[in-house]
Amino acid sequence: MNTEKSSTILLSNDDGVFSEGIKALINAMRPLGNIFVVAPDGGRSGMGCSVTSQIPVRAQLIQSEPNLTVYTCTGTPVDCIKLALGNLMPQKPDLIVAGINHGSNESINVHYSGTMGIAIEGALNKIPSIGFSLCNYSPEADFSQAAQYANIISRKILKMNFPAGICLNVNIPDIQHIKGIKICRQSNGVWSEEFEQRTDPHGFAYYWLTGTMQYPEKEYIDTDKYALANGYVSIVPCKIDVTAHEQIETFSRLFL
Amino acid sequence: MNTEKSSTILLSNDDGVFSEGIKALINAMRPLGNIFVVAPDGGRSGMGCSVTSQIPVRAQLIQSEPNLTVYTCTGTPVDCIKLALGNLMPQKPDLIVAGINHGSNESINVHYSGTMGIAIEGALNKIPSIGFSLCNYSPEADFSQAAQYANIISRKILKMNFPAGICLNVNIPDIQHIKGIKICRQSNGVWSEEFEQRTDPHGFAYYWLTGTMQYPEKEYIDTDKYALANGYVSIVPCKIDVTAHEQIETFSRLFL
Numbered sequence A, B: 001m002n003t004e005k006s007s008t009i010l011l012s013n014d015d016g017v018f019s020e021g022i023k024a025l026i027n028a029m030r031p032l033g034n035i036f037v038v039a040p041d042g043g044r045s046g047m048g049c050s051v052t053s054q055i056p057v058r059a060q061l062i063q064s065e066p067n068l069t070v071y072t073c074t075g076t077p078v079d080c081i082k083l084a085l086g087n088l089m090p091q092k093p094d095l096i097v098a099g100i101n102h103g104s105n106e107s108i109n110v111h112y113s114g115t116m117g118i119a120i121e122g123a124l125n126k127i128p129s130i131g132f133s134l135c136n137y138s139p140e141a142d143f144s145q146a147a148q149y150a151n152i153i154s155r156k157i158l159k160m161n162f163p164a165g166i167c168l169n170v171n172i173p174d175i176q177h178i179k180g181i182k183i184c185r186q187s188n189g190v191w192s193e194e195f196e197q198r199t200d201p202h203g204f205a206y207y208w209l210t211g212t213m214q215y216p217e218k219e220y221i222d223t224d225k226y227a228l229a230n231g232y233v234s235i236v237p238c239k240i241d242v243t244a245h246e247q248i249e250t251f252s253r254l255f256l
Helices: A022-034 A077-088 A107-111 A114-122 A144-159 A224-227 A243-255 B020-032 B077-088 B108-109 B114-124 B144-159 B224-229 B246-256
Strands: A006-014 A035-038 A059-065 A068-073 A095-102 A129-134 A164-170 A180-185 A190-192 A196-200 A205-211 A213-214 A232-239 B006-012 B033-040 B059-065 B068-073 B095-102 B130-132 B165-171 B180-184 B188-193 B194-199 B206-208 B213-214 B232-239
Touching: A006 A022, A006 A077, A006 A180, A006 B068, A022 A095, A022 A114, A022 A144, A022 B059, A035 A077, A035 A180, A035 B144, A068 A077, A077 A114, A077 B194, A077 B206, A107 A114, A107 B033, A107 B114, A114 A129, A114 A164, A114 A232, A114 B108, A144 A164, A144 A232, A144 B059, A164 A224, A180 B246, A224 A232, A232 B224, A232 B246, A243 B232, B020 B108, B020 B144, B033 B077, B059 B077, B068 B077, B077 B114, B077 B188, B095 B114, B095 B144, B108 B165, B114 B130, B114 B165, B114 B232, B130 B144, B144 B165, B144 B232, B165 B224, B180 B194
Parallel strands: A006 A035, A006 A095, A035 A068, A095 A129, A129 A164, A180 A232, B006 B033, B006 B095, B033 B068, B095 B130, B130 B165, B180 B232
Antiparallel strands: A059 A068, A164 A232, A190 A213, A196 A205, B059 B068, B165 B232, B188 B213, B194 B206
């Protein structure tokens, strides 16, 4: 028996079920097993781990063929995973993969990323989970090389004894010759000039989210930022326990 | 000069600018200095660190008096903080406080909580930040005791040299006699049975987010869950660097 072939893999993303990135990821995963997709019905960028609590959500089966089931969902990326695991899938998946995201999720973007929201939700459910992002925001981005890396990385993860309480944030540079894969820490980025003020035809202000990312660190050779800038795929293992354990003593003294 | 009186404090929440929790928090903070509020125009529960990228957001000044400025905003809790820091406030605040949330944000809810999204956004901007939540989901919840703790904790935080890269997740039990404050780690909760399926009048399925939290840990005396269950206010210091540093070697070997 080919154990790879028997894997069940859940896919989602935050760019929507009809995006090029998820099509590339589906193609990359199909040789690995039975593919189950639950993805938003449109773009849900920057939604992090958000869930829909004030209105109900719906899901619709849009494709069903041997080893490939595709649902579209009106909710957030994390809603898609919760609905897949609790309501739609006949069995628990062996792996959850998200993406391939149109644009980088390096550094602190792990907090805002719907792609990484999916991976965090997978980790919270004790399932090996990976978010894949291509460092290219263009609608014409070519996902073929990123898809190859998604396949290589997912194969390895399916074979390993994946540690509990973590997920992987994988970013793939958009260059011709990738040098390899580096395991990194999250770099210290800072967003600046984020909301651009404009004036509507009636004279009132409104604001568009935009901004640029700054990297204040000088010593950053072990970061995702450095790996990507130097031609490597970056993989950051991310914890779901966000406790600053090293600060417990400081605050315990403060509140004695 | 009274240094406390000269503090500038930014407030926001995820229950909306007209909720009882933020009114209690404004009252608790007013003795500490100059208060600047930018809060959503309605409920934004479960929005985590999400940002609004596909439509513009607006803000409206609804109250302006000595030492108290209040804006309402059409965006997410994190949008409110970004807009406050980048566009609306004349100066950087000394402290950011979120809440008081209607309901607990203990354990893994840090990932879904808009209240904690605010605190994480503050930490990303290198500002001491605290999310306050009352463990009572009732619309009639009494925030007065929680507000007293918010005042006590914020006073201490304003006086200390707050560590970089962290924020605080404070949960306050809804009991008459609180025993004190405990600094804790995040407990390992797991949500189960999250989406409840219903059928609409036309025969189609839809799903409401609900569910219950399970706590699988046996040894949990050092967790927020334990502190709250035993009559203490819990404070979890939370990191914005989510790298699982202890896993870097394992994955480096895997991808050699």
